[in-house]
Each structure stands twice: as C-alpha cells, then as structure tokens.
Amino acid sequence: MAIIEVRDLSKQFRVARPREGARGPLARVRREYTDVRAVERVSFDVEPGEMVGYIGPNGAGKSTTIKMLTGILVPSGGRLTVAGFEPSRQRKEMARHIGVVFGQRTQLWWDLPLADSFTLLKHIYRVPDERFAANLGRCIDTMEMAEFLRTPVRQLSLGQRMRGELTAALLHNPEVLYLDEPTIGLDVVAKSRIREFLTSLNRDAGTTILLTTHDMGDIERLCRRVIIIDRGGILYDGDLERLKARFATERTLVVDLEEPAPALDVPFATVERVEGPRQWLRFQRADTSAAELIAAVARAARIVDLRVDEPSIEDVVLRIYAGAAKGIAINDPSPG
Amino acid sequence: MRLYWEVFRHGYRRWATYRAATAAGVFTNTVFGFLRAYVLVAVFAASATIGGYDRSDALTYVFLGQGMIMAVYMWSWWEIALAIRSGDIVTDLSRPFDYQAYWLAQDLGRACYHAVFRGIPPFVVGAIVFDLRMPESPLTWVLFAASVVMAVCVSFGVRFLVNLAAFWLLDYRGVGAIATACGTFLSGFVVPVAFFPGWLAVIAHALPFRGMIQVPIDVFLEKESGGALFVMLAVQVGWAAALFAAGRLVLRAARRRVVVQGG
Numbered sequence: 343m344a345i346i347e348v349r350d351l352s353k354q355f356r357v358a359r360p361r362e363g364a365r366g367p368l369a370r371v372r373r374e375y376t377d378v379r380a381v382e383r384v385s386f387d388v389e390p391g392e393m394v395g396y397i398g399p400n401g402a403g404k405s406t407t408i409k410m411l412t413g414i415l416v417p418s419g420g421r422l423t424v425a426g427f428e429p430s431r432q433r434k435e436m437a438r439h440i441g442v443v444f445g446q447r448t449q450l451w452w453d454l455p456l457a458d459s460f461t462l463l464k465h466i467y468r469v470p471d472e473r474f475a476a477n478l479g480r481c482i483d484t485m486e487m488a489e490f491l492r493t494p495v496r497q498l499s500l501g502q503r504m505r506g507e508l509t510a511a512l513l514h515n516p517e518v519l520y521l522d523e524p525t526i527g528l529d530v531v532a533k534s535r536i537r538e539f540l541t542s543l544n545r546d547a548g549t550t551i552l553l554t555t556h557d558m559g560d561i562e563r564l565c566r567r568v569i570i571i572d573r574g575g576i577l578y579d580g581d582l583e584r585l586k587a588r589f590a591t592e593r594t595l596v597v598d599l600e601e602p603a604p605a606l607d608v609p610f611a612t613v614e615r616v617e618g619p620r621q622w623l624r625f626q627r628a629d630t631s632a633a634e635l636i637a638a639v640a641r642a643a644r645i646v647d648l649r650v651d652e653p654s655i656e657d658v659v660l661r662i663y664a665g666a667a668k669g670i671a672i673n674d675p676s677p678g
Numbered sequence: 679m680r681l682y683w684e685v686f687r688h689g690y691r692r693w694a695t696y697r698a699a700t701a702a703g704v705f706t707n708t709v710f711g712f713l714r715a716y717v718l719v720a721v722f723a724a725s726a727t728i729g730g731y732d733r734s735d736a737l738t739y740v741f742l743g744q745g746m747i748m749a750v751y752m753w754s755w756w757e758i759a760l761a762i763r764s765g766d767i768v769t770d771l772s773r774p775f776d777y778q779a780y781w782l783a784q785d786l787g788r789a790c791y792h793a794v795f796r797g798i799p800p801f802v803v804g805a806i807v808f809d810l811r812m813p814e815s816p817l818t819w820v821l822f823a824a825s826v827v828m829a830v831c832v833s834f835g836v837r838f839l840v841n842l843a844a845f846w847l848l849d850y851r852g853v854g855a856i857a858t859a860c861g862t863f864l865s866g867f868v869v870p871v872a873f874f875p876g877w878l879a880v881i882a883h884a885l886p887f888r889g890m891i892q893v894p895i896d897v898f899l900e901k902e903s904g905g906a907l908f909v910m911l912a913v914q915v916g917w918a919a920a921l922f923a924a925g926r927l928v929l930r931a932a933r934r935r936v937v938v939q940g941g
Contacts, residue, residue: 412772416934437774449769453692465684466775494695 344387345518345550346411351420352574353381353406380406382574383420390517393544393551395565395582399663403574404554408520411552412442425517438467441511445523448503449510450495456506457491460513467514474513481509485539501532508539512549519543521553525560537563558656572663582655589658594651595623595635600644608638619646681775682783689787700795703748708800711744715808729872735899736870738811741804742895743867748792749826750833750890751785752861758841759850771933778925782834789830811899818900821911825894828914832889835921836861842925845932860885866892886917 355378381403388394398404409415410422413429413436422429427436443449450459464474482488485505490498498506504524511519521540525533541564543549555561561568561582568585570578578585595611598620605613610630611623625635632650639645693700715737722733731739747753758781761767770777804810813819840857844850862868864887871882871892882888893914896902902910 409768412768414768414771414933433772434774437772440772442769442772444768447764447766447769451688451692453695454688458688458691462684462688465681466773468681 345390345425346386346388346552347421347423348387348407348411349385349421351381351384351407351410351422352379352418353403353410353415354379354418379574381410381417384571384574384576385420386569386576386579388550388552390550391544391548392567393540393565394553395561395568396552396554396571397556397561397568397659398554398571398577400556402572404571405522407571408442408522408552408554411520412440413437438514439517441514441516441519443504443507443511443519443521443524445504445507445521445526448495448507450503450506452496453494455492455494456487456498459495459506459510463510463513469514473515477513477515478509481505481512484542485509485535500527501529501535504528504532504536505539508536512543515547516549518550518552521551521555523555523557524553525555525557533557533559540564558654558659562655570659570662577662586653586655586658589661590653590655591627592624592653593627593632595625595632595639596649596651597621597623597636597639597643597645598647600646603643606639606642608635608642611635611638682779685780685783686787686790689784690791691787692784693788693791694795703796704799707744707747707796708803711741711800711804712807714740714744715804729870730901731870731872731899734809734811737804737808738899739870739895741801741808741810742898743891744804745797745799745801746793746826746829746891746894747867748796749789750829751789751792751837752833752865752867752890753858754854755837756841756850756854758838759844759854762841762844763848763850777929778838778922781838782831782922785834786827786830789827793826813898813900815900818898821907822894822898825897825911825914828911828918829890829894831918832886832914832921833861835918835925836886836890838925839921839928842928842932860887861890864888865890866895870895886921889914889917 356375357378384403384407396404396407406415410417411424411429413433416430424436425439427439429436450456451462460474460478463469469477482491485508487502487505487509490502493502495503495506508524524540525536528536537560540551540553544551544564551564553560553564566582567580568578568582569576594614600619602619603621605616606621606623608623611625613621614624615622623635623639636645636648718736718740719733721728722736726732728736758767761770770780773780801810813822836857840853841850843853847853864871864882864885866882866888867890871879871888874882882892893910896910897907
C-alpha cells in the first residue's frame, strides 16, 4: 500500500492586487482579487521506502504541495493521505510520523545550543529516552556533529546547521521525510555529506523520502524516480533512467585534432562549434554509435584526444520545461 | 503537560542567555522610575490625594509599573509576526503541539525570568529611596502574584492576536502601533485609570488593557476588598480567557484562508 497517496490535489490562493488603472488615494484601498492556481489536479503515489525527487521551476507548486502534505495548508480540492492520515484534519497525529526539513527555514531554536533544540524536540515528539539517545548518537556519528553540539544555533555555519536540521527532523523516527531544498547554499563537501547520509537513511531505516530541489546533482545521486511539475500540474512521473533515455538522446563528441581544420563532414553528426583544433560534433544515439562516429572522424583527420559528453539531467529538465511551455505532451504513459 | 513545562523552561533560558541586556534594562527601568517618581512628587506637593491615591500610593504605583514592564511585555513583541512574514512559521505549524499553548508556555517562562530579574531590582531600589506602601495582609502578596500571572496572560492574548494580523496584513506594524498606544495608556501604565477624565475611564474599564498593569497594582495597594476585589480579578481572568478563545479562532481562520509567505 502506498504511504503517500495524492488524488486530484488542488490549491488556489486569492491574491489581492491594486485595481488596474485605478488612481487617487483610494486606488490602494479598493482592491481586486485574482485566484492563483498553485497546484492543479495533481495525482501520484509513493510506496514505502521510495526516494522520490519532486522537481520543477520556481513557482511550479512544489512547496505548496509539501505544505499540504504536512497539513499546514488545507487543500482546495482533491484527496491525500500520508501514512494513513489525512494531513489537514489529523495534523497533530500525523506529525509524529513525518519529518520535514525546509532548507530555507529553520526548525532549531536560534539562541540556544544545538543540543538544547534536540532536547526540546524530544519532548515535543515524546521520544522515549533510549530511542532518543540512539537516534541522536547515530546522527552525531555519521554527520560528525560532536564538536558543535554546544554551540548556539546562530553561530553555526550553514553546513553545520543543515546537519542539525536533518537530525531534528529524524529524532522521532519518521516514516516519511520531506526535504525542501536540503542542500541549498551548501558547498560541495557539505552537499556530499548530506547526500551520503540520506542514502544510508533510506537504505538502513527504510525511510520514505520526498525531495524537492533545484540541484540536479541531488536528484542524480539520490533518486531513482522523479516527478516533474510545472504551473501546478505533473509533466512527468517515472524512472529517472527512462527519462534520460527518452529525452537525453543527443550526445556530443569532442575531438582534438592534430591541427586546425574546417568543420568535419561525417555522416549522422553536425559540427556545433570549432575552436582551433577542437571540434564539437552533435549526434543522435539512435542514428549512430560513438564508436562508429569516432571511426568516421579518424578517417577524415588525425585525432589527438577525444571525449563523449552525455547531456546532464539539468539539460533534460530544461528541455522538458521548454517543451511544456510550448504545449508538448511528455507524460510517461507508464509511470514507474 | 511535560512538553509545556519544558517549553516554559526553554522560554526562561532563552532570555537568561542575555545577561548584559538584562543589566542595561534594569538600569533603564530604574532611571525612568525615578523620573516618573519626581514628577509625581511635584504633583503631590500641590494636592494630598488624586483619584484616591496619596503620594506614597502613587510612588509605589510607579515602581511596581516599572518592574512589570518586561514581565507583562507591553511593547514590541513580534516573534510570531516575523515568523509569519519570513515563512518560518511553517515548521512550528507542522509540529504535534497546540501552537497557542506552546507560545503561552514559552511566554510564561520568559515572564518568569523578567519578573525576577527585571522586575524586582527596580522596585527594591525604589523602596530604598522612597517610602513605598507595602501590603498589610500577607494574602495580598499571593493575590498580587496571581494577578501578575493573569496580567501576563491578558498581555499575551492581545499580543498573540496582534501578531496573527501579519497573516492578512503585509505590514503588521500599523496594528502594532495602535495596540502599543492602547497598552501604554489604557492599561494605566502612564497614570492610574483613576486619574482619567470620566469618559476615558469608561473606555478603559470596557477594554482588556487595564488587566495588564492597573489591576495587579490595585491588588498590591489593597484598593479593593471583598466582593469588589473578587469582581476585579474575575474580570481580569475573563478577559484572558476571551482573548485566548479569540486567538484560537483567528489562528484557525488563518490556516484555512491565508497564504504562507515565501512560496
């Protein structure tokens, strides 16, 4: 049975704006209201133990969805259950089964040492002493937090604070963990530390993780499945590899020739760029293999060095957003 | 209940962290106590009693008021409004506790710290320099303490509501300025409500603010006794309860209707 079930979920906001063309002192007092559809008829299921990337451009409706899943916002339409609870009606009961990290918010108490926040959370979630000690101990060990436990939260670095936030969200062994941009603003080392921790959490504790991010590195390293949304609706829901296979069909062969040459003329490839002896050749996976293309280039010129560039997941997603803007349907017919 | 006790202690410790601020605050509250006291000394040189208060009553009134400023926290408390504006409120709203009870517990912890460390020193200094009136009955001390706790509750009820206005108003400071003005004057902080002209006294009696300052001080000064004392305290308790109920209704409406700022 799915641990998260979302059916036709919608959320509209009434947003006030000053009347167009209105002038004079009352212009700002008399306002018109517009309905903004932040999320529109979104449906998906998440199975226990899955790690799902929920991605989309700014304003796509990601955070609004998460806020409805945590019970903070009441949906305008549709149905959802999380761990058997209806979030907006059973918010308090459900809260013990979920953990949330909002990368740009803090759930720690600003002016107290990190450890004090954990103690307070222990009481908020009524975590038994032994379990608290075990959970906290594991987080301290795997994320190397011992040295800054007594530091007030306001003095922590962003990377340290983020490790604290994750610990705070996990002290009560949630079955579901929502992460809203957990690596935002972190450096490479801090990012990889967080990713490793999440992988082991998902593997060892079987925690279901729903992750929103703009960092495609997070997605590639963590998620087998992605849900892409834009303008409140789902564009793609399925396997990450299949997404790449379908949309990342173009590759680029970069060759360094012995000496500068005019753009090469080889079958199935288009020269995109020439820079001295270096040339970029774009080709479709379906038309030719990299080996065949290299052989063809070698017949035309002497190669000193070469590499094949795969499109990044970032490019793929950019193309999907662009396609959606033009109204191209890309929904995977058989979502994973 | 254990949770709210922990939150209470946390509220206390949060403020206990800032010792230099406490010392500076005590100094300021005491100095302003003296300024206000000397104005009243001049006034009472011309008249033996005003509105039922004599010189000694009025000086006691000043130093009790100065000591209660921080415990009651009459001015500029915007933690919830700021959390609404920044969007940080989402984490607290997703927790398994009663949001209002959580803040009340934290505020009582804070008030406890402020009552002891910001409240007692200015009063003691005032009592050393001036001849202040102490309660005659030991029971008065108990009733005074209870009334101060209720004053914190009334003040919290007002502040909670004013802060929640930030859900609807992008700039909550307008409402805040009105609430601050009401709190300062209608609570009887500047001068006792008994000094007010008749119409203003009627307004002050019809609003909750009197319960923040005037009521506990009148208990301390033993201005009322028997049935009248009971009614005065009952009205204070009633206002606290009404404000809590209003806060819960407004919070529920906010959850349903309003955008949480910041996407």
